[in-house]
Amino acid sequence: MRDFHFPGRSPVLSTNGMCATSHPLGAKIAIDTLARGGNAVDAAIAGAVVLGLCEPQMTGLGGDAFVLLKPAGSEDVLALNGSGRAPAGASAQKLRAQGLKTVPETSPHAVTVPGAVDTFCTLSDAHGKLGIADTLAPVIAYFDDGVPVAPRVASDWALAADTLQGSARDLYLVDGKPPQVGHRLALPGQAEVLRRIAKDGRAGFYEGEVAADMVATLRAAGGVHTQEDFAFTASDWTDPISGLYKGVELVEHPPNGQGATAILMNNILAQFDIAGLDPMGAKRAHIEAEAAKLAYxxxxxxxxDPDHTARLAHMLDMETARRLAALINPKRAMAAAAPLTEAIHKDTIYITVVDRDRMAVSLIYSIFHSFGSGMASDKFGILMQNRGAGFTLDRWHPNEMGPGKRPMHTIIPGMLRKDGRVTMPFGVMGGAYQPNGHSRFLSNMVDFGMDAQTAIDAPRSFADGSVLNVERGYSDTVRAELYAMGHDVRTPDTAIGGAQAIRIDESGYLEGASDPRKDGCALGY
Structure with missing residues (x-):
């Protein structure tokens, strides 16, 4: 329990249902959906969609989504991969011939076909109660009427405003400048898209006028997308992967998600006595940073792309972790790991919902970089992701850009299971940080006995390439010790990531936790 003499958040407790996410309106919409008879799937979809209006720099209909789902009455976990694919005309060779070393982040070549809408429709059809039309109905009015810009959103907006181009500048800037806190943002064009999805399902987005609008905008900018690329987009049910950390099972998405990275990092850390270290000390931060370099x-x-990944078992093998752990010097930083093959970013939304029947949803939804590609479709204003920047242009690399391929993906929802029982859906936003964030969050609870809210609140560090980003929550003494170990210690411009979680207590109540690094909250009823 926290010390009530200091600022902080208490966990939120309820019995009938709970949502935790990064904006209060998303949480409210989700709880309202539960209260009117929807289940956790309906609530998560409604909350996620409205977050595309509340946090448009983070997510939207032009993005991707991944879901982990625990059905009611079961302790199984299902995985739904809603990541889109490169168009059939995509070619790494053609980009290399232009002298490019990486996929340009604000070009149409970085735009993969958005998978989120198909994910929402597939999830609703398979496991929802209300149907997609009923689920979206209360959300559409917010897109028509607008919502005030929240403080963290305004801060992120100002940092990324230069990404916006063409018609996107008219939609997302006010007189050419980022909006201030309290400015009301409305997206009536996207409200119309949602009405079409409500009426026609996925066809309202991937076929007809809406798809034609996105394709025309991309092709005018030099893209190779076709309406056939959009029409054949589909999310896939897959089998999750998992690994044990001191008796707690971490459940993740398989590739093309990066969940295996978190499992490998946990396995490396398991070779050290992390629980015997100061949780806020330099030694723990150092070992975690070294483990991250190796896992990443x-x-x-x-x-x-799962069709091009052949060594997943090697990453999950404990012997691999033992050999990597042996490379760590507890007193000295190693050189940075190889450069990341995907562009770094920190922009994602995450929502988790548990209902009265204990169906649990862990859903993450993103347009990759802040404002994605910076391009919006001309008629409906759909901001398009730049997830294709996650490909490499290196010849023969498994993650090389290619027609119809899915890029290596940073967004990963998580779930925890202990003794066969699902105990917590959770997620950590923050792009490349996410596997490190999953590992840190789990270690905070398992190694140091923190509750979920305390584990989220605790300061973070992240070995990002050659730099060790250290939040201001660490002391100057710790910073000095890390520097003496050979780390290039920096203070990041913004806090590292954001997290949300719901603990399902065996006695019957729910405990929600929400990251103060974001504008959101946990709400229950």
Whole structure:
């Protein structure tokens, strides 16, 4: 329990249902959906969609989504991969011939076909109660009427405003400048798109006028997309992967998600007495940073579209972790791991919902970089992701850009299971940080006995390439010790990531936790 003499958040407790996410309106819409008879799937979809209006720099209909789902009455976990694919005309060779070393982040070549809408429709059809039309109905009015810009959103907006181009500048800037806190943002064009999805399902987005609008905008900018690329987009049910950390099972998405990175990092940390260290001390931060360098190096070399990934078992093997752990010097930083094969970013939304029947949804939804590609479709204003920047242009690499391929993906929802029972859906936003964030969050609870809210609140560090980003929550003494170990210690411009979680207590109540680094909250009823 926290010390009530200091600022902080208490966990939120309820019995009938709970939502935790990064904006209060998303949480409210989700709880309202539960209260009117929807289940956790309906609530998560409604909350996620409205977050595309509340946090448009983070997510939207032009993005991708991944879902982990625990059905009611079961302790199984299902995985739904809603990541889109490169168009059939995509070619790494053609980009290399232009002298490019990486996929340009604000070009149409970085735009993969958005998978989120198909994910929402597939999830609703398979496991929802209300149907997609009923689920979206209360959300559409917000897109028509607008919502005030929240403080963290305004801060992120100002940092990324230069990404916006063409018609997107008219939609997302006010007299050419980022909006201030309290400015009301409305997206009536997207409200119309949602009405079409409500009426016609996925066809309202991937076929007809809406798809034609996106394709025309991309092709006018030099893209190779066709309406056939959009029409054949489909999310896939897959089998999750998992690994144990001191008796707690971490459940993740398989490739093309990067969840295996978190499992490998946990396995490396398991070779050290982390629980015997100061949780806020330099030694723990150092070992975690070294483990991250090694785990991310494996990720960069091995993870890709599942049809092109052949060494997943190697990443999950405990012997691999033991050999990597042996490379760590507890007193000295190693050189940075190989450069990341995907562009770094920190922009994602995450929502988790648990209902009265204990169906649990862990859903993450993103347009990749802040404002994605910076391009919006001309008629409906759909901001398009730049997830294709997650490909490499290196010849023969498993993650090389290619027609119809899915790029290695940073967004990963998580779930925890202990003794066969699902105990917590959770997620950590923050792009490349996410596997490190999953590992840190789990270690905070398992190694140091923190509750979920305390584990989220605790300061973070992240070995990002050659730099060790250290939040201001760490003391100057710790910073000095890390510097003496050989780390290039920096203070990041913004806080590292953001997290949300719901603990399902065996006695019957729910405990929600929400990251103060974001504008959101946990709400229950």
């Amino acid at each position: 190096d494996a990720r960069n070399r091995l993870l890709a």
